[in-house]
Amino acid sequence: MSRLRIRYAKRGRVRFLSHRDVARCLERAVRRAGLPVAYSQGFSPRARLHFGLALSNGFEGDAEYFDVDLVDGRAHVAVDELAGVLSDVLPEGIDVAAVVPIEAGTPSLQEAVVSCTWRFTVADASSEALAEAAAQLTARESIPLTLVRKGKQVSEDLRPLLGAVVAEPGERGAELTVDLGTKPRSVRPVEFLSALDAPELVGDVADVRVLRTHQWINVDGRRCEPISLGAPSTHVEERAS
Amino acid sequence: MSWLFTYPDTYEIGLPNQGLQILAEIVREHPHAVSERAYAPWIDLEAELRAHGLPLFSVEGHRPAGAFDLIGFNLSAELTYTNLVNLIDLAGIPVRAAERAPHHPLVCVGGHCTYNPEPVADFVDLVVLGDGEEVVTEITDVVLDWKAAGRRDRREVLEALARVPGVYVPAAYEVTYDGPRVRAIEPRWPGVPEQVEKRTITDLGEWPYPRSQLVPLTEVVHDRLNVEVFRGCTRGCRFCQAGMITRPVRERPAEQVRTMVAEGLRRTGYDEVALTSLSTADFSNISELVGGMAGSQPASDGSGDLCGPVSVSLPSLRVDAFGVGIAAELQKGRRSGLTFAPEAGTWRMRQVINKLIRDEDLYGAVDSAYSQGWRRVKLYFLTGLPTETDEDTLGIAELAANCIEVGRQHLRSPGVTVSVGGFVPKPFTPFQWFGQNTVVELGRKIGLLRDAFRGVKGAQMKWHDPTATQVEGLLSRGDRRLGPVIESVWRRGGTFQEWSEHFDLELWTDAMAEHGLSMDDYVHRHRTEDEVLPWSHLSAGLHHDFLWQDWQDALAEVGLPDCRWTPCYDCGACTGYGVEHVVASATPPAGGSQGTGQGLTWTPPDRTGAAATAVPVSIGAAARRPT
Numbered sequence: 026m027s028r029l030r031i032r033y034a035k036r037g038r039v040r041f042l043s044h045r046d047v048a049r050c051l052e053r054a055v056r057r058a059g060l061p062v063a064y065s066q067g068f069s070p071r072a073r074l075h076f077g078l079a080l081s082n083g084f085e086g087d088a089e090y091f092d093v094d095l096v097d098g099r100a101h102v103a104v105d106e107l108a109g110v111l112s113d114v115l116p117e118g119i120d121v122a123a124v125v126p127i128e129a130g131t132p133s134l135q136e137a138v139v140s141c142t143w144r145f146t147v148a149d150a151s152s153e154a155l156a157e158a159a160a161q162l163t164a165r166e167s168i169p170l171t172l173v174r175k176g177k178q179v180s181e182d183l184r185p186l187l188g189a190v191v192a193e194p195g196e197r198g199a200e201l202t203v204d205l206g207t208k209p210r211s212v213r214p215v216e217f218l219s220a221l222d223a224p225e226l227v228g229d230v231a232d233v234r235v236l237r238t239h240q241w242i243n244v245d246g247r248r249c250e251p252i253s254l255g256a257p258s259t260h261v262e263e264r265a266s
Numbered sequence: 267m268s269w270l271f272t273y274p275d276t277y278e279i280g281l282p283n284q285g286l287q288i289l290a291e292i293v294r295e296h297p298h299a300v301s302e303r304a305y306a307p308w309i310d311l312e313a314e315l316r317a318h319g320l321p322l323f324s325v326e327g328h329r330p331a332g333a334f335d336l337i338g339f340n341l342s343a344e345l346t347y348t349n350l351v352n353l354i355d356l357a358g359i360p361v362r363a364a365e366r367a368p369h370h371p372l373v374c375v376g377g378h379c380t381y382n383p384e385p386v387a388d389f390v391d392l393v394v395l396g397d398g399e400e401v402v403t404e405i406t407d408v409v410l411d412w413k414a415a416g417r418r419d420r421r422e423v424l425e426a427l428a429r430v431p432g433v434y435v436p437a438a439y440e441v442t443y444d445g446p447r448v449r450a451i452e453p454r455w456p457g458v459p460e461q462v463e464k465r466t467i468t469d470l471g472e473w474p475y476p477r478s479q480l481v482p483l484t485e486v487v488h489d490r491l492n493v494e495v496f497r498g499c500t501r502g503c504r505f506c507q508a509g510m511i512t513r514p515v516r517e518r519p520a521e522q523v524r525t526m527v528a529e530g531l532r533r534t535g536y537d538e539v540a541l542t543s544l545s546t547a548d549f550s551n552i553s554e555l556v557g558g559m560a561g562s563q564p565a566s567d568g569s570g571d572l573c574g575p576v577s578v579s580l581p582s583l584r585v586d587a588f589g590v591g592i593a594a595e596l597q598k599g600r601r602s603g604l605t606f607a608p609e610a611g612t613w614r615m616r617q618v619i620n621k622l623i624r625d626e627d628l629y630g631a632v633d634s635a636y637s638q639g640w641r642r643v644k645l646y647f648l649t650g651l652p653t654e655t656d657e658d659t660l661g662i663a664e665l666a667a668n669c670i671e672v673g674r675q676h677l678r679s680p681g682v683t684v685s686v687g688g689f690v691p692k693p694f695t696p697f698q699w700f701g702q703n704t705v706v707e708l709g710r711k712i713g714l715l716r717d718a719f720r721g722v723k724g725a726q727m728k729w730h731d732p733t734a735t736q737v738e739g740l741l742s743r744g745d746r747r748l749g750p751v752i753e754s755v756w757r758r759g760g761t762f763q764e765w766s767e768h769f770d771l772e773l774w775t776d777a778m779a780e781h782g783l784s785m786d787d788y789v790h791r792h793r794t795e796d797e798v799l800p801w802s803h804l805s806a807g808l809h810h811d812f813l814w815q816d817w818q819d820a821l822a823e824v825g826l827p828d829c830r831w832t833p834c835y836d837c838g839a840c841t842g843y844g845v846e847h848v849v850a851s852a853t854p855p856a857g858g859s860q861g862t863g864q865g866l867t868w869t870p871p872d873r874t875g876a877a878a879t880a881v882p883v884s885i886g887a888a889a890r891r892p893t
């Protein structure tokens with residue numbers, strides 16, 4: 026059995042699909058592309074697709090990932106052609122950017138990803154005002170967050186999971202870019218927005234365009250992406266085997 | 267020229283509708299026509315649309331519904347009628363057909379409910395009876411001509427449409443009444459037929475549609491590939507409108523079924539396919555068809571396609587071990603539940619409804635299911651059937667309890683779910699003359715069963731709300747006087763009546779009272795043989811005499827065999843239209859059509875005395891008619 030890691034984007038109207046909808050859609054695409062997907066054993070075998078961190082309904086993503094296990098010796102599509110083949114059988118808005126084979130024993134996406142970069146586009150806000158609000162937030166030593174877990178109120182500190190925050194003017198409004206940690210649990214973008222506590226800037230959260238631009242893993246102490254789109258990192262002549 | 271095919275319920279319910287998908291595809295293949303689809307927005311979205319002054323719009327292009335030339339609705343359930351009116355209104359079209367101008371879209375309805383479209387006659391411009399594959403193009407062409415000629419007069423196009431076989435234009439007929447009855451239905455435009463006949467395609471093999479079944483991105487009901495293996499059914503269950511109006515049987519060639527399955531799976535990426543029909547295990551030579559279809563699909567042409575397990579399902583199962591055997595062959599994976607429809611609790615009652623399943627057949631089926639790994643069986647029953655006694659009703663509980671006993675031989679705690687629905691008499695069935703049970707009577711029978719089930723370990727009972735059954739009955743056999751009733755209910759916000767959380771009987775009883783109409787007259791009254799029924803000017807091919815005789819046979823508890831494998835008894839469905847059954851193979855399924863008079867050892871040519879009496883069925887009606 027071999028494993029492929031696939032990076033895709035989810036942009037536009039399809040942002041309203043839930044994580045489960047996208048998962049089902051990717052599973053069908055993999056079958057439509059004719060990939061020899063491996064199935065789990067047991068009474069109701071399931072296609073062995075492994076999904077990364079969920080992207081909430083309504084959010085877009087440029088750096089989404091899943092892994093798929095293949096049965097050896099049955100492939101007929103070259104890995105370098107796969108991105109195109111898969112994009113062709115996926116709905117408009119879901120596009121595969123890259124496919125790479127990964128080694129056995131590579132940590133799963135859920136395990137490996139330590140933080141994500143999010144971009145919030147706020148149509149009617151000034152980037153200076155947003156920068157000011159962000160600076161106040163990052164200046165705090167702790168950012169207590171009240172959550173309801175198993176019916177009980179618990180308090181958590183958001184501060185250790187909050188990375189760099191940058192505000193700048195963009196084409197469709199002020200853009201706020203922020204790193205949010207995922208360990209021990211993912212900070213949700215809406216939690217960050219409510220911590221920002223700037224209702225005069227960010228009115229209705231539903232009006233904010235939210236895009237996940239990166240997911241980050243640690244490789245030998247370096248921060249990198251599971252699949253970087255910068256330099257070609259794969260052997261293009263290699264075939265899924 | 268453009269069609270908007272619309273299902274008058276949510277996307278989740280409507281998207282899988284194969285009829286609309288087939289028609290939308292056929293129209294797209296027309297050189298001068300396009301088609302899109304729409305569904306009923308849920309209550310919250312509708313409120314947003316109305317608040318923003320936005321109309322109903324198409325799913326594909328987000329085009330306003332009012333910009334289409336024709337809106338084609340599928341009517342499969344009576345309780346969607348108020349949604350039909352609501353969607354016409356949301357499209358920005360006057361709800362009453364008589365008030366529409368030439369620039370408004372033509373409103374067309376099709377589907378099983380349109381065999382009695384009278385309750386919605388005020389709201390629609392044209393009605394299609396029967397198979398839509400051919401007639402959709404004929405309608406398209408008539409409307410194209412009308413548009414080319416300037417699209418001036420609505421009456422002009424409707425007159426032309428009324429001349430297309432299978433198309434019924436309600437405005438072209440005058441209905442007069444006599445108390446609760448209809449006195450007469452007469453053409454009021456020249457040149458329209460006295461009786462509108464349904465359309466029947468003769469060969470399903472010529473229509474391998476949908477070629478590109480839609481794959482939704484969100485979850486819907488029946489989310490799988492569907493391949494229709496045959497249309498029509500001749501088992502002759504007397505309560506079943508679908509079986510009566512879709513005759514004769516037209517099977518798809520087995521090879522085409524296999525190709526549609528293989529290509530459909532490859533194209534859609536689904537891992538589940540349903541072989542659909544009214545009774546798939548009756549497909550001729552079904553064993554050969556499904557042999558090798560399930561399980562892991564090999565990469566047939568070395569292309570690596572169709573890898574992985576595929577599950578094949580038959581939406582309706584025969585009540586015998588043979589049917590279960592096929593299901594076992596197809597469902598290699600998890601076996602959670604299996605559904606059977608014995609429909610009635612006693613053999614006497616099943617003779618009345620002509621669902622000739624013996625108790626032993628059911629126990630054999632259930633035994634076979636439990637012994638092959640299924641843990642729960644689901645049994646469907648009707649109550650409120652003609653001549654039903656309390657003994658018949660209680661027979662349901664007895665059958666279910668016995669099924670659990672059978673299961674105990676294989677499992678420690680076998681489960682049986684019993685689902686009970688109130689019977690609604692339908693047009694063009696032998697039961698069309700029967701006065702439906704009242705809400706009180708249905709409630710009493712359900713109560714009897716609930717008591718009987720108390721203490722039966724492993725049994726679970728579900729039932730359909732008798733008040734909803736009453737309104738279904740009202741609309742099923744109603745006449746045009748119900749138009750204002752439907753409109754009143756709609757105006758008071760009564761949409762999505764199919765949904766129990768929105769159904770409201772009071773809206774309907776109030777509207778009936780407001781318009782001076784009696785629920786009893788419409789729902790509970792027995793009709794007489796000489797009565798002009800509201801659908802008398804329409805025809806599904808079935809002779810009035812055949813239906814009446816079959817009604818009399820029902821009352822005499824006389825069964826009728828399946829004419830696919832035994833002689834024709836001239837119901838009219840083939841004889842009247844010069845068509846015949848088309849079977850894919852000369853080999854009947856094991857035992858012919860089980861439960862219709864042939865034992866499992868039945869062989870096709872020998873249907874003389876000995877064979878006919880070897881099974882516990884009186885084939886009375888056939889003997890009385892020339893064969």
Ligand code: SF4
Pocket residue numbers: 500513514829830833834835836837838839840841847
């Ligand atoms: S016309 Fe004859 S063969 Fe055809 S459906 Fe009726 S009884 Fe059967």
